[in-house]
Amino acid sequence: MPPAHPFDDDKLREECGVFGVVGVQDAANFVALGLHALQHRGQEAGGIVSHDPVEGFNSVRRFGYVRDNFTSQDVMATVPGPLAIGHVRYSTAGSKGQTAIRDVQPFFGEFAMGGAAIAHNGNITNANALRRELIERGSIFQSSSDSECIIHLMARSMGRSIPDRMEEALRKVEGAFSVVAMTRTKLIGVRDPLGVRPLVLGKIGDGYALSSETCALDIIGAEFIREIEPGEMVVINDKGVESHFPFRRQPSKFCIFEHVYFSRPDSILGGRSVYETREAIGRELAKENPIEADLVCPVPDSGTPAAIGYSLESGIPYAMGIIRNQYMGRTFIEPTEQIRNMGVRLKLNVNRALIQGKRVILVDDSVVRGTTSRKIKEMILDAGAKEVHFRIASPPTAWPCFYGVDTPDRDKLLAATMTEDQMAEHLAVDSLKFISLDGLYRAVGEPSGRDKGCPQYCDACFSGEYPVTPSDMIERGFEMKTAAE
Ligand code: SF4
Numbered sequence: 001m002p003p004a005h006p007f008d009d010d011k012l013r014e015e016c017g018v019f020g021v022v023g024v025q026d027a028a029n030f031v032a033l034g035l036h037a038l039q040h041r042g043q044e045a046g047g048i049v050s051h052d053p054v055e056g057f058n059s060v061r062r063f064g065y066v067r068d069n070f071t072s073q074d075v076m077a078t079v080p081g082p083l084a085i086g087h088v089r090y091s092t093a094g095s096k097g098q099t100a101i102r103d104v105q106p107f108f109g110e111f112a113m114g115g116a117a118i119a120h121n122g123n124i125t126n127a128n129a130l131r132r133e134l135i136e137r138g139s140i141f142q143s144s145s146d147s148e149c150i151i152h153l154m155a156r157s158m159g160r161s162i163p164d165r166m167e168e169a170l171r172k173v174e175g176a177f178s179v180v181a182m183t184r185t186k187l188i189g190v191r192d193p194l195g196v197r198p199l200v201l202g203k204i205g206d207g208y209a210l211s212s213e214t215c216a217l218d219i220i221g222a223e224f225i226r227e228i229e230p231g232e233m234v235v236i237n238d239k240g241v242e243s244h245f246p247f248r249r250q251p252s253k254f255c256i257f258e259h260v261y262f263s264r265p266d267s268i269l270g271g272r273s274v275y276e277t278r279e280a281i282g283r284e285l286a287k288e289n290p291i292e293a294d295l296v297c298p299v300p301d302s303g304t305p306a307a308i309g310y311s312l313e314s315g316i317p318y319a320m321g322i323i324r325n326q327y328m329g330r331t332f333i334e335p336t337e338q339i340r341n342m343g344v345r346l347k348l349n350v351n352r353a354l355i356q357g358k359r360v361i362l363v364d365d366s367v368v369r370g371t372t373s374r375k376i377k378e379m380i381l382d383a384g385a386k387e388v389h390f391r392i393a394s395p396p397t398a399w400p401c402f403y404g405v406d407t408p409d410r411d412k413l414l415a416a417t418m419t420e421d422q423m424a425e426h427l428a429v430d431s432l433k434f435i436s437l438d439g440l441y442r443a444v445g446e447p448s449g450r451d452k453g454c455p456q457y458c459d460a461c462f463s464g465e466y467p468v469t470p471s472d473m474i475e476r477g478f479e480m481k482t483a484a485e
Helices: 027-037 127-136 148-156 162-171 215-219 257-262 274-288 304-314 337-346 371-382 420-427 437-443 471-475
Strands: 016-022 045-052 056-063 083-089 107-111 114-124 175-182 187-191 200-204 207-211 223-227 233-237 240-244 295-298 322-324 348-350 359-364 387-392 431-434
Touching: 016 027, 016 114, 016 175, 016 187, 027 045, 027 083, 027 207, 027 215, 045 114, 056 114, 083 114, 083 175, 107 148, 114 127, 114 148, 114 162, 127 148, 127 471, 148 162, 162 175, 162 187, 162 233, 187 207, 200 215, 207 215, 207 233, 257 274, 274 304, 274 387, 274 437, 295 304, 304 359, 322 371, 337 348, 337 371, 348 371, 359 371, 371 387, 371 420, 420 431
Parallel strands: 295 359, 359 387, 387 431
Antiparallel strands: 016 083, 016 207, 045 056, 045 083, 107 114, 114 175, 175 187, 187 233, 200 207, 200 223, 233 240, 322 348
16 A cells, blocks of 8 residues: 555554544454544554354454455454454554555454464564574564564463463563453553553443553543553453553653654543643743744644644734645645655645735644654745744754654654754744743643653653663664764
């Protein structure tokens, strides 16, 4: 499947979304709705596995959007039963950019005590070593996905139940994982000991739901109960929710970028709406980096709440200076070369009447390669703006993520090779400023900023301090930050 749009490679790409439901009739229909609400976390492919006491396990996997694949009665009738899990994927491991259907989750395994399916959000940082070892010991892999290691590790475990085997398997896994799994009768949710990727628990009627984000609970009318804690495993059956902590307890390192960009603004993270946090980031950005201007405009859509915050704090009027075409994605799913060359104009258009003769502050969530920022700046100047000032709602992205987010190689990250001033010059803007790491921590609810001795979040893509050693990548030649950097 080709990349959806030529300029989308200038964003960090969301990882995956997972969703599961137990204790409702036709659970797969709820899962399809949940996955639809999580579509921003992965658009390449999706899959659903269900279990029915009569029909047993069934699965369906498809490329493309949930709404195009999991809405027909014919398809949904193939996944009956009161228990189902699902996954939407953008490949972060495995056959990147050329997903094979065998890489589409959930994965299924048949064990002595019955079958189990598993959907994984995150990235296993020691997957290469695990895979090598498993293959040497006779495992036959069906896919190129790192997540399949979990099924093979479970197969080798001597645990007496599937949750026991999963626990043992996950103790050998390093990196980031939020897992939603199922047996014939149980829905299981697990978060890695650092809790890098999100996972929440909801209640629907007499049943329960697990989801990457709360926005997907809302769509099925489920009540948000709580976040699954870092290192927690929940096993849910008709008797209720059992919780335990099978891993060594460690300080949490939730992905701070979920607050900035990945999660939907209508989700709740850490007890606070993502929208409110992004607005607070915009306020902090305005305090740290004021500038005289006539208008504050978001780069839509992800820059919007931060732009509103910036405007409120600075008193400079907010305006929709750039309009996004919401329907472009469906029209040019396989862009021709001619259309590709139109680049960012396909998706964004400048509201000329507003911009002409104005000093404009553009608020964006991040700068990755900088290619889109440059094009947007040109569009704004073409529309007659007097000055263009970029304000960025995250610190410079100078390091790749190895925990389930697709990032370009380090040398492709603008901030890895240039200082802030050099970036401003490269983008040819009147000014370019990023929120500081401390400012970002304050905005996400840490009044004293970042604890340098033990950071409260994962912020490796900004700081280069990786909370889990990315051993596979080091083996492939990745160089960690040195003391001098
Ligand atoms: S490296 Fe960045 S994107 Fe990746 S988990 Fe850490 S904060 Fe999130």
